[in-house]
Amino acid sequence: MRLGKVSGISFDLDDTLWPFEVVVERAEATLHAWLLENAPKTASVLPAPQALAQLRAEYERSRPDLAGDFRALRIGSISLALELAKEDVTLADLAYDVFYSARHQVEFFEDVMPALHWLSARFPLVAVTNGNADLRLTGGGEFFRAALSASSVGVAKPEAEIFHAAARAVEVAPAEMLHVGDDYHLDVLGALDAGFQAAWLVRRNRLEIARVEKNTREPHLTIRDLSMLCEALGGPGSLS
Ligand SMILES: [Mg+2]
Known part of the structure; x- marks a missing residue:
C-alpha cells in the first residue's frame, strides 16, 4: 500500500518511543x-x-x-x-x-527525540496508548497536541473509537491520519479498521515480520525506526 496524504500522526507509546x-x-x-x-x-x-x-x-x-x-x-x-x-x-x-x-523513568530510543522534533514542526501529533504512561512525566509531552489512553477514552486499541477520538483531538480526517506503532494487531490492524493509514514499527522482532508476510493486510509503511518515518514523509535521511 502506498502512503497517501498525511495531515496528522498518532503514536503508540510503550515499545514505540521507549523500550517497555x-x-x-x-x-x-x-x-x-x-x-x-x-x-x-x-x-x-x-x-x-x-x-x-x-x-x-x-x-x-x-x-x-x-x-x-x-x-x-x-x-x-x-x-x-x-x-x-x-x-x-x-x-x-x-x-x-x-x-x-x-x-516513568524511560529511556527513549535514540531516533525518537530528533524525529519528534522534526515531525511536530510539520504535523499535529497525538499519543494513543492502552497503557498508563503519562508524557508529562516521561518527557516528550511538548511534542504532542494531545494524549489519549484507553482509560481516558473508555475503549482500548484496536477499537476504532479510540483512533477516531485521536483524529478529532487534532482535527484531522481519519483518512489523513497516520498511526505509528509496534503492535501489529493493536496498532496496525486497529488503525486500518479505523480508516487510518498505518506505519508498523518493527525495531527487532523478525518473527512478527514473518507472520505478517503471510497476512493479507499490510501497513502503508514498515519502518525500523522513526528516522525512516521522517524520510518517508519528506524529511532528511538521518536525523539522529
Ligand atoms: Mg506498543
Whole structure:
C-alpha cells in the first residue's frame, strides 16, 4: 500500500518511543527495594524483584474484572504481598506512588527525540496508548497536541473509537491520519479498521515480520525506526 496524504500522526507509546520491559523491570526493582526497607517482612514473600511480577500476574488472573486497570492491578498485588507478609496493607498506596514514578523513568530510543522534533514542526501529533504512561512525566509531552489512553477514552486499541477520538483531538480526517506503532494487531490492524493509514514499527522482532508476510493486510509503511518515518514523509535521511 502506498502512503497517501498525511495531515496528522498518532503514536503508540510503550515499545514505540521507549523500550517497555526494561522500564517495568527497573520500576519493580525500585518498588522491591522500597518494600524491603519500609515493610521488611515482605522479604519472606518477595525474595527477588521478579516475585513482584509473578504476584502481579497471579493477581491479574484472579481479577479479570480489573483487566486494563493497571493502577488497581498493581495496588492490589502490592496489598496482597503486604497481607501475605503480615505487614501494614495501607502502605500499598505509597508503594504504588514509588512504582508509578519509577515507571516513568524511560529511556527513549535514540531516533525518537530528533524525529519528534522534526515531525511536530510539520504535523499535529497525538499519543494513543492502552497503557498508563503519562508524557508529562516521561518527557516528550511538548511534542504532542494531545494524549489519549484507553482509560481516558473508555475503549482500548484496536477499537476504532479510540483512533477516531485521536483524529478529532487534532482535527484531522481519519483518512489523513497516520498511526505509528509496534503492535501489529493493536496498532496496525486497529488503525486500518479505523480508516487510518498505518506505519508498523518493527525495531527487532523478525518473527512478527514473518507472520505478517503471510497476512493479507499490510501497513502503508514498515519502518525500523522513526528516522525512516521522517524520510518517508519528506524529511532528511538521518536525523539522529
Ligand atoms: Mg506498543
